[in-house]
Amino acid sequence: MNGKKLRIGFLGCGQRGQMLVLDSLRFPEVEVAALCDPYTDSNSNLANEVEKRQGNRPMTTADPQEVFDCKPDAVIIATPWETHVSLAIRALRAGIPAGMEVGGDSSEEECREMVRAWEETHTPFMLLENCCYGKKETRRFNMVEQGFFGEVIHCDGSYAHDLRYEVSFGKELRHYRLNHYLNENCENYPTHELGPIARILRIHRGNRMLRLTSMASKAAGLHAYVQEHKADDPELLSAKFAQGDVVTTNILCEGGQTITLRLDTTLPRTYSRGLTVHGTKAYFQEEGYFIFEDEGGRGFDEARPLWGNAEKYEDRYLPDFWKEEVKGGHGGMDYQMLRDFYARLARGEAFPIDVYDAAAWMSISYLSGQSIAGGSIPVEIPDFTNGRWMKQE
Amino acid sequence: MNGKKLRIGFLGCGQRGQMLVLDSLRFPEVEVAALCDPYTDSNSNLANEVEKRQGNRPMTTADPQEVFDCKPDAVIIATPWETHVSLAIRALRAGIPAGMEVGGDSSEEECREMVRAWEETHTPFMLLENCCYGKKETRRFNMVEQGFFGEVIHCDGSYAHDLRYEVSFGKELRHYRLNHYLNENCENYPTHELGPIARILRIHRGNRMLRLTSMASKAAGLHAYVQEHKADDPELLSAKFAQGDVVTTNILCEGGQTITLRLDTTLPRTYSRGLTVHGTKAYFQEEGYFIFEDEGGRGFDEARPLWGNAEKYEDRYLPDFWKEEVKGGHGGMDYQMLRDFYARLARGEAFPIDVYDAAAWMSISYLSGQSIAGGSIPVEIPDFTNGRWMKQE
Numbered sequence: 063m064n065g066k067k068l069r070i071g072f073l074g075c076g077q078r079g080q081m082l083v084l085d086s087l088r089f090p091e092v093e094v095a096a097l098c099d100p101y102t103d104s105n106s107n108l109a110n111e112v113e114k115r116q117g118n119r120p121m122t123t124a125d126p127q128e129v130f131d132c133k134p135d136a137v138i139i140a141t142p143w144e145t146h147v148s149l150a151i152r153a154l155r156a157g158i159p160a161g162m163e164v165g166g167d168s169s170e171e172e173c174r175e176m177v178r179a180w181e182e183t184h185t186p187f188m189l190l191e192n193c194c195y196g197k198k199e200t201r202r203f204n205m206v207e208q209g210f211f212g213e214v215i216h217c218d219g220s221y222a223h224d225l226r227y228e229v230s231f232g233k234e235l236r237h238y239r240l241n242h243y244l245n246e247n248c249e250n251y252p253t254h255e256l257g258p259i260a261r262i263l264r265i266h267r268g269n270r271m272l273r274l275t276s277m278a279s280k281a282a283g284l285h286a287y288v289q290e291h292k293a294d295d296p297e298l299l300s301a302k303f304a305q306g307d308v309v310t311t312n313i314l315c316e317g318g319q320t321i322t323l324r325l326d327t328t329l330p331r332t333y334s335r336g337l338t339v340h341g342t343k344a345y346f347q348e349e350g351y352f353i354f355e356d357e358g359g360r361g362f363d364e365a366r367p368l369w370g371n372a373e374k375y376e377d378r379y380l381p382d383f384w385k386e387e388v389k390g391g392h393g394g395m396d397y398q399m400l401r402d403f404y405a406r407l408a409r410g411e412a413f414p415i416d417v418y419d420a421a422a423w424m425s426i427s428y429l430s431g432q433s434i435a436g437g438s439i440p441v442e443i444p445d446f447t448n449g450r451w452m453k454q455e
Numbered sequence: 456m457n458g459k460k461l462r463i464g465f466l467g468c469g470q471r472g473q474m475l476v477l478d479s480l481r482f483p484e485v486e487v488a489a490l491c492d493p494y495t496d497s498n499s500n501l502a503n504e505v506e507k508r509q510g511n512r513p514m515t516t517a518d519p520q521e522v523f524d525c526k527p528d529a530v531i532i533a534t535p536w537e538t539h540v541s542l543a544i545r546a547l548r549a550g551i552p553a554g555m556e557v558g559g560d561s562s563e564e565e566c567r568e569m570v571r572a573w574e575e576t577h578t579p580f581m582l583l584e585n586c587c588y589g590k591k592e593t594r595r596f597n598m599v600e601q602g603f604f605g606e607v608i609h610c611d612g613s614y615a616h617d618l619r620y621e622v623s624f625g626k627e628l629r630h631y632r633l634n635h636y637l638n639e640n641c642e643n644y645p646t647h648e649l650g651p652i653a654r655i656l657r658i659h660r661g662n663r664m665l666r667l668t669s670m671a672s673k674a675a676g677l678h679a680y681v682q683e684h685k686a687d688d689p690e691l692l693s694a695k696f697a698q699g700d701v702v703t704t705n706i707l708c709e710g711g712q713t714i715t716l717r718l719d720t721t722l723p724r725t726y727s728r729g730l731t732v733h734g735t736k737a738y739f740q741e742e743g744y745f746i747f748e749d750e751g752g753r754g755f756d757e758a759r760p761l762w763g764n765a766e767k768y769e770d771r772y773l774p775d776f777w778k779e780e781v782k783g784g785h786g787g788m789d790y791q792m793l794r795d796f797y798a799r800l801a802r803g804e805a806f807p808i809d810v811y812d813a814a815a816w817m818s819i820s821y822l823s824g825q826s827i828a829g830g831s832i833p834v835e836i837p838d839f840t841n842g843r844w845m846k847q848e
Contacts, residue, residue, distance in 0.1 A: 275670065279713040308608060312670035320699075329608060332745075349743050356723035362616075365742065
């Protein structure tokens with residue numbers, strides 16, 4: 063660092079971009095150098111706020127190329143899903159380290175091109191999967207690493223989040239999800255749950271995902287919601303949403319473990335990432351937040367007396383970085399993620415969620431779409447590492 | 456009835472048969488007339504107990520034919536899984552009404568032969584799926600019928616039951632499951648969760664199951680258990696179990712609804728049938744036992760404040776037959792099931808879980824095995840009703 067600040071350019075200043083910009087200002091070593099968004103009001107409002115907090119005003123533009131041209135120390139990409147990867151590729155090829163927000167990807171070609179861009183340039187790249195830094199998730203990962211669960215055989219995860227308002231009011235909110243839900247039917251947002259599970263099952267660290275099948279229910283939730291809440295929008299009232307309400311994806315790993323992912327975003331429900339860890343010695347379940355330790359086969363016991371008991375394990379398994387003061391969005395996991403990103407960027411260290419992880423995790427979206435379109439046929443998951451998953455550290 | 460008792464023959468006097476015999480003695484209109492089991496000690500011990508309670512001693516035999524020959528008013532079949540259907544077929548063809556215990560089935564031919572035996576004889580037949588009488592399940596079904604959930608789009612269910620002791624000590628316990636777990640890899644016990652879900656989704660009452668895919672994890676739980684608990688059994692220590700620890704099955708229905716079933720019986724965990732009901736107006740989840748009613752998209756809310764709140768809905772939606780005094784096994788649902796079975800038998804009324812339900816629900820076992828063996832390929836679910844699912848009441 064040599065005392066110099068990290069000059070960061072932000073591509074995408076919508077809801078998510080704003081959160082990342084404001085959380086980044088918590089780090090004194092960071093300078094928000096550039097803001098890029100096609101909506102000039104988003105840009106200038108955010109630039110005002112940044113100027114107030116950090117003293118100098120960031121450059122603003124609607125053109126990502128202008129951000130690349132001013133050679134920031136890194137860019138953070140928080141645009142709509144469909145441009146994450148193409149902007150990351152441009153950044154890598156321009157030699158600018160990139161932190162890329164999550165989402166699914168639409169094609170194998172794009173995932174492979176992202177991998178090629180990294181392999182040909184070795185420009186630092188990180189997928190900004192904040193849930194890999196979550197308090198619940200990192201604690202579980204620590205327990206797995208310490209052998210608490212024995213051998214882990216299966217994990218569940220979900221993106222269960224009632225998004226009917228966000229999708230239906232997509233035009234008003236300038237939200238890209240509406241377009242996806244109208245046109246596409248797949249596991250459209252896999253990484254929040256899959257990222258932590260991939261860590262637990264050591265994907266690309268001696269294991270890999272082999273194959274998946276996906277099944278989608280009918281799409282009824284948004285239609286019902288729109289009748290009630292958007293009665294003044296004839297276009298939406300007659301719209302036929304393509305995205306099934308509940309999508310269930312089963313993934314088989316090389317080591318014989320299985321993963322079940324659930325997308326559940328257009329029916330009324332509570333938020334959950336639905337993590338379970340099924341091991342030979344213990345069981346964890348996020349719903350009810352409990353841990354069951356092996357007692358040699360307890361038969362009919364119900365979980366109710368255990369509800370919430372996972373908290374008893376907190377101190378013993380909480381990673382050290384969670385014991386310091388935590389600030390910022392999403393319960394602090396954004397802060398933890400950005401702290402790690404900026405610290406490694408400053409030290410020139412490799413990022414922990416690399417381009418292979420990003421390609422494999424994001425590929426689940428288009429692969430699940432292929433499976434659903436084919437009547438839930440099994441679809442092979444490409445090995446973006448070309449065999450290096452066997453020994454990658 | 457004309458004041459005469461219902462003379463019932465019991466095929467299979469193992470653990471489950473004994474429960475059903477003893478629960479049946481709670482009904483004064485029932486006479487336990489015959490007990491049939493290849494283990495003569497099981498037979499005579501149970502006959503002693505029956506004689507003590509009902510005054511006269513039932514006939515005992517190892518040969519089912521002798522039971523059929525004494526023309527009971529009905530037989531109840533609680534033998535190992537693999538003989539349920541063949542014995543039911545013999546009973547139907549002998550004109551003896553049959554109540555058949557649950558399990559999966561091994562072949563389409565056997566399911567079809569059971570359907571033919573009923574269609575050619577119209578001998579009363581009922582699948583004894585006790586969970587269709589469960590307090591939680593019948594209450595949920597009532598809520599669905601009253602429109603509480605709006606349109607139901609998806610349901611989950613599981614047979615999550617740590618059976619490592621029962622399977623590993625199968626020889627000592629005379630338990631047939633050991634043989635299945637050594638040789639077979641499938642959703643081997645689907646009906647406890649699928650039965651109530653089939654009711655909710657009106658399967659064979661205007662809807663049907665179209666297709667499934669299954670994925671099985673590796674088999675590691677029993678091997679780990681045996682190392683610790685059966686170190687003196689060289690045969691088991693070196694045994695290779697075929698049955699995957701966690702099997703996830705996705706089912707698509709004609710109406711566009713989906714069902715996810717989970718078999719989870721060889722890793723440490725708490726018992727659960729894991730029911731969820733995803734509707735356009737509300738959500739229910741057995742894990743955490745909570746209900747979420749639509750509030751127009753509450754975004755990030757977690758379920759914790761709702762845990763256990765499903766109890767608040769009990770009075771309003773509990774079926775009347777659950778409001779009377781309840782006795783007997785499995786929290787009273789065996790009692791409710793037998794009460795309905797004997798009452799309908801006495802009145803000559805049709806049974807509510809018929810041969811088509813039995814065939815469709817039990818077929819999931821061999822179909823899931825086919826899917827797993829083929830690498831999770833989609834497999835069509837036969838229409839055992841030949842189209843009558845559209846209007847069957």
